[in-house]
Amino acid sequence: MLKRYFIIFTAFLGLSHYASAAASTTYSYTECEGSAMPYPVPDMALRAIPDSLTPVYVNHIGRHGARLLSSGDYTVSLLRYLHRADSLGTITPAGRRLMNLCHLVTERTDGRWGALDSLGMAEQRGIASRLYSLAPALFHNTDINAISSYVPRCIASMDEFTHQLSRLDNRIEITTASGRQNSPLLRPWTGDESYKSYIDSDKWHKVYSEYVDTTVPTNVAIKIMGAGYPFSKNEKKDIAMAVYKVVA
Structure with missing residues (x-):
């Protein structure tokens, strides 16, 4: 059988x-x-x-x-933030290293996302x-x-x-x-x-937002963008989550 x-x-x-x-x-x-x-x-x-x-x-x-990274969304988003910090003169050495990493990810992954x-x-x-x-x-x-x-x-x-x-x-x-x-x-x-x-x-948004607010380390954004960067509302969290996705 x-x-x-x-x-x-x-x-x-x-x-x-x-x-x-x-x-x-x-x-x-x-x-x-x-x-x-x-x-x-x-x-x-x-x-x-x-x-x-x-x-x-x-x-x-x-x-x-x-x-490979499922899409270029996080990489593109992170590069946009980093280039702005660079143009404003607030970017840190860690931010420049991360910018190089983003360019490397894009170069190696282009056409093969996911x-x-x-x-x-x-x-x-x-x-x-x-x-x-x-x-x-x-x-x-x-x-x-x-x-x-x-x-x-x-x-x-x-x-x-x-x-x-x-x-x-x-x-x-x-x-x-x-x-x-x-x-x-x-x-x-x-x-x-x-x-x-x-x-x-919008039933799940409140629970999710509270989780993000209490869990995502916003100091990551300051470490790469610089203390002088003019963060808008929620920008620190958005940047930290993008960093996590790209680095992981």
Whole structure:
């Protein structure tokens, strides 16, 4: 009998967490990257299956792998602020370094915004390899069905994952599919009228704004723009959030 797998690749919406504006924290640099951190590689010893159990089925739901910055919006916005600070003569040395970073990001990413990168490809191959090593017998003569959304990085992630399985066992039969026909399962919020109505309302704005007001460290903006920069209302928070996105 053919064993059957169902593999799903999709992109999840998430809110990146900002470090507190406290004077000092015990968080490391990478811990502050939040959802932008690469997939962790688990300790396989902790994934051992007890001798009394036999795996019979796998249903894997995975996010896309590491990608390039999804769009140039934050980079362009940050550069606009930094160029103004430069023209006003308030920009700091840290601000100039950040300006160089923005130019580097634009140069390296232009035309490839949001694309799966080499790290993301390696992540997907690694996940597939670890799954295979956990129960290799489960993959022999296996029929795998994999689907993804229409998002290119999700399709590429599915391809890397399934290709790695085929490299490990060429007796695997793999069927893949991608596109908007999978949206009801992979992107359900796009067709949920109550959800869309909620997003279009102002019910969540108050909670979100209060969170931003108490969490986003506005001193970041002063550190790069300079104390003499004429900040307008909410500009410090907007700049700090743009810095977080680009640096992470």
